[in-house]
Amino acid sequence: MSDLPNGSAINGSKIVPVGPRAEKNEGRPALPVLGAVLVCALGGYVATTSLAFVAPAIVAFGLVSCAPRGLLREMLPGLLAALAVSAALGAPSGTVAVADCAIVCAVSFAVALAMVRGRLTPGASCIVMAALTAAHLGVDALAASMGGTTLVESVSQILAYVRQQVVEINPSAAAQVDSTVAVLEVMWPSGYVVAALAEGIMAQLGAWLAAAGRPEVSRPRLADFDLPLWTVAALVVSVAGLAVALTVPAAPDAVLMVSANLVMALRFALLAQGMGVLSWFLEEKNVGALGRILAAVAGLYLEAQFIVVSIVGLVDVWANFRHLVRGGQPGPTGNAEQDKEPANAG
Numbered sequence: 001m002s003d004l005p006n007g008s009a010i011n012g013s014k015i016v017p018v019g020p021r022a023e024k025n026e027g028r029p030a031l032p033v034l035g036a037v038l039v040c041a042l043g044g045y046v047a048t049t050s051l052a053f054v055a056p057a058i059v060a061f062g063l064v065s066c067a068p069r070g071l072l073r074e075m076l077p078g079l080l081a082a083l084a085v086s087a088a089l090g091a092p093s094g095t096v097a098v099a100d101c102a103i104v105c106a107v108s109f110a111v112a113l114a115m116v117r118g119r120l121t122p123g124a125s126c127i128v129m130a131a132l133t134a135a136h137l138g139v140d141a142l143a144a145s146m147g148g149t150t151l152v153e154s155v156s157q158i159l160a161y162v163r164q165q166v167v168e169i170n171p172s173a174a175a176q177v178d179s180t181v182a183v184l185e186v187m188w189p190s191g192y193v194v195a196a197l198a199e200g201i202m203a204q205l206g207a208w209l210a211a212a213g214r215p216e217v218s219r220p221r222l223a224d225f226d227l228p229l230w231t232v233a234a235l236v237v238s239v240a241g242l243a244v245a246l247t248v249p250a251a252p253d254a255v256l257m258v259s260a261n262l263v264m265a266l267r268f269a270l271l272a273q274g275m276g277v278l279s280w281f282l283e284e285k286n287v288g289a290l291g292r293i294l295a296a297v298a299g300l301y302l303e304a305q306f307i308v309v310s311i312v313g314l315v316d317v318w319a320n321f322r323h324l325v326r327g328g329q330p331g332p333t334g335n336a337e338q339d340k341e342p343a344n345a346g
Helices: 020-026 033-046 052-066 072-093 095-116 122-146 151-169 171-187 189-210 230-247 253-284 289-306 308-319
Strands: 008-011 014-017
Touching: 033 052, 033 072, 033 095, 052 072, 052 095, 052 189, 072 095, 095 122, 095 189, 122 151, 122 189, 122 230, 122 253, 151 171, 171 253, 189 253, 230 253, 230 308, 253 289, 253 308, 289 308
Parallel strands: none
Antiparallel strands: 008 014
């Protein structure tokens, strides 16, 4: 590399800037501001279509691109564009559709802001997912109340109708259908958890992609995913509630429903923790891309059959297999991505 008088340098056959101008270019957003706002508007449109699950990724990508300095006011034009387009196009479908679109824009905004400010920790992600689940439940509960019923009653009616149709087609399967319906009557809120996870992950994916090439933005890595200790406390409380609901006949049905669904939600969090351990192990062993894909598939299979990965994640919260430095803010490599008290490296 040789120097040029205008503050650039020759690197091979290319002329690249050095000094303050190069540092300024490193922080340049992936898109011009106007283009980023248009991307947000596109995400607002997609939120009103059958591809709504992709909308959080598009909106979050646009919002991160709107904020080269990570300021809240830089994101406002993109957020307003997404909200305006989704509200205008969703209004003919009713208030519930508009509310769902607003929730998509809100979660995209929360994830994008946390990403550019380096606050997208696992604990923050769990809180965002919980708030997203509660928001969707609240919207559907409001819609049910406007129809003169409750969300629980609406779900029970749907399950009863499905049971009737299946039994009419195959009467011999009545026992199996009854068992399945009994489980679904308790676990149906987990469907909202899965939907919230999908939207939250898509928002994180969009923000993660938009932050590529911006060294001032710390992008989380799966290998550094580390849950805070309060998730374990929540798991203990939910398991205790589940035990009470199953052993005490006088326990309200709500105790069983809340405890069982909270256990399921925390299982997803522990699954991410376990996959983080697996990703770290594969990195340590310098496993190639194909090997990592096969290992991830095997891990998901073992999780589905034996809950192995979640158990590994639960143990890692205490044992810290990866010797992560806990209790700090996210750094450039993500090794301080945790938000709990420091632990011994072991």
